[in-house]
Amino acid sequence: MTTPASGSQTISETGSSLMAPLFALWGPAYHSQFSQVTLSTASSSSGVGISSAAAGTTNIGASDAYLSPADMAKYTTLENIPLAVAALMVVYNLPSVPASTNLKLNGTVLAKIYSGKITKWNDPAITALNPGVTLPSASIVLVHRADSSGSTFLFTSYMNAQDPTDWSSSLIGTTVAWPKQPGEIGATGSGGIVSSVKTTPDSISYVGVSYLSKVTAAKEGEAAVGNASGSFVLPNTATIDAALSAFTSTPANEAISLINGSGAQAYPIINYEYAIVNTSQSSTTLAQDLQAFLYWAVTSGTTQLASVNFQPLPASVVTLSEAQIAKISG
């Protein structure tokens, strides 16, 4: 069904703080079109989105990470439905580096930084990538997500894809055992990352593109990230679309990593933004309203994507998403 039922309904959503700004826009936009449906959205983390959808405490769990094989085996009625394409930025707080300079960093360097093999900003590995930029000799302060985060999943997948020696595959996930460095900070939520980096000089971290305006306002630097072809790119429409074109076969359950796609201009850390939904709902009206909203999101909802720097799904993936949406029943 593509239109909601006539009775008034509240749809609850929680999960990914990366996706939260988008839901914050979708809620009022959808409500102004269908006033009987109110979206109650919250920003927590992807892990909470998956958990809550599994436990039935929310109607839509937002997640940057697709369901793990173990989760899919245990929660057989859960499906992850991509709604948009997002990207992850690497940000840092270096007052001595001008804002217009985008420091070049790649997965190998990042993996060495986060595993403690590179400890200072003026390490030869970093200066080699950035000739002409004077880097301070200060110690790098690591900031990561303390909660169960899809951003962590993306960032660790990227480090492992480019440097499996320094960052093994056992360190990929929404929560990982970060090798402890002195002064390391665990922030809560993407907002926590932005504010922790802002208040901590010489820090580095990762946060989704939906927070670009906050990052810029906080005077934090955005890194040009090295992709599989060796070029250093910033996330924008061109680079994200270039990366998307490298992944042509999304499976039916749509659980696929879009990390480190090939292509000269491809941005290496992109992902589908998923709505984790239970195919068996408690009532037919709820199922109908969920279907209607999700259909709206992948079709008319694309108008809001630009303000959070997301990209719409390719047409083939929209078809797959709609197929999954059709499975929701009450």
Add this chain to the structure above:
Amino acid sequence: MTASAPVVRPEGGAGQDPLPRRAVAALRAGIRNGQALRWTGAVGAVIPALALAFVLVVLVIKGWPAFRIDGWSFFSSKAWSQGNQYALKPEIKNGYELPPGAAYGALPLIVGTLATSLIALIIAVPVSVGTALAIVERLPRRLAYAVGLFLEVLAGMPSVIIGLFGAVTLGPIVAHDIAPYVARNVPDVPVLSYFAGKTGSGYGLLTSGLVLSLMVIPIIAATTRDLVRQVPILPREGALALGMSDAQTARRVTLPWVGAGIVGSVVLGLGRALGETIAVAMVCGASFGSFPSNLYDTMITAAAAIVLTLEAALTDATGYALSVLAEIGLVLMVITLLTNIGARLLVRRVSSTALPVGAGI
């Protein structure tokens, strides 16, 4: 005789009122006698005991799988990893599933909990006792009333607001002013190495301790004040008659007189600090899996660990993460229960104001 008060004839049989009427009459008699109150009261009084038993049973049942997997080494390990969540098959240990590579240890959590509470007590005890003495012995009645009001406000303040104060106001001051000053000027003695080193970002052990001390101070100060007020006048006058100054009287007569009560309130404050969750979660820096290297480093406590990871625990389909949290909850409960039982054996509650003297908000 009215018809509603049946006459019970010893011989029974015909002549007695029908059963419903007798039952209603018995009920009304019961209400008059207080029997109804007694029975509803008994039902009500059993409920806390049932709730307590329920909580214990749930924690033990939920924590059992993790205990079987890790055993007692859980309490001496400092691991913290949810393992390879995206592995295809779970590991099996001792009959229970867990993600490959998953490992949890409670030692950093226990150390963090005890360290923050210790710092809170070190700050709170002298400050509270001094405050109480100043209030009782020195301040005029009106000022004492006003300060008492301050203590009540501090005691009733939701801990999340104190946490906000710690994160937004105290933390930056610790990071920019206090920590660098102390770290620069502390003598280079091994014992004091905890005060030196990297001064961090304001999120860490020291800020957590400061925030906790704000919550513990009203408990100790108010109880001590009430206790000191009740010290009889005779011993104090006797001390003055012997030529002791009032400072000496306070130190040698008044305080020892209420010593047990003060210790009891300190233990109560300790219980509060041990169970505090949200304020510490906001300022601790959430560094799992390691010990703080100095006073300003980030760390984690048991309660903060639970509040930060519980809602996402179900992503671990094997149930191991959820089970570990039950184990941590049980450890926390045992620690706070021991301290609270100690407190109740020591303190005689004479508080005249409505202070919430209890543990863990």
Add this chain to the structure above:
Amino acid sequence: MAAHRQTAGSLGQIPSVPIRRRVGNALFWGACFLALLLVVGPTLWLIITTIGKALPHFHWTAVSSDTVGAGTAGGLLNAILGTLVLTVGVLIVSGTISILTGLYLSEFSRGRSRPLLRGAYEVLAGIPSIVLGYVGYVVLVVQFHWGYGLLPAVLVLSVITIPYIAKATESSLAQVPSSYREGAEALGISQGWALRKIVIKSAIPGIITGMLVALAIAVGETAPLLFTAGWSTTNPSFALTHSPLGFLTYAVWEFSPSNSPINSANQLSYDAGLILLVFVLLLILIGRLIAARSRRYAE
């Protein structure tokens, strides 16, 4: 020999206070005053920053409209109403159980049962609220499939607040002079009537004070509510299950500057802190009024 300062007096040589003792005295009380400042100062600072961060940019929309998104716009009406609904629920459930508990322990229980039952609720008071939140989440929300809602939240909050009201009830009933009960018995009044109309009536100020404490705790709790009430940007619906509700402490935690970079959300966090502070002050005031009133009418 310690230095003495000679003081003249009509009684002749009065041994004067040695300087060392005077200084010691002054130092001691100086330290105590310093301690007093260390308590009053930060408390004032805390109150002032709580008010000062919220008041300058306070809009009435904060109390009249619901939150939009993650604090991107709107106000706190959903949270205020949610907190109120939770408070009423807690007063009803916890109040009933606790008053009955206190009543039973004070008036009826004899022998072994009294220390056992009293020990039970005192041990309950020692359980950290996060542990109760865990149990509420794992059993009520997940296992029983109640989801977030009024029922699990009120049950968990009640368990947290029962010890305070029960203790207050028990001690205020104990403080009712036994002459009341004896006089009632002498007049031939049945125990039930005496309890209801005489004893409990005299204990009401103490019971209400206990309920005010419980109110302050229920309003100020965060951790257990995060896992039983969830969060909602819509007004509470009074459905017992499957209906998350907002509450003020969530706004303080989740919209704080360390968790959210959105300025309007930060403002909501400060506003929620201000509203909570006002509420706590109100409770303290009411408590003081009741205490003063009952002192006036005391024997």
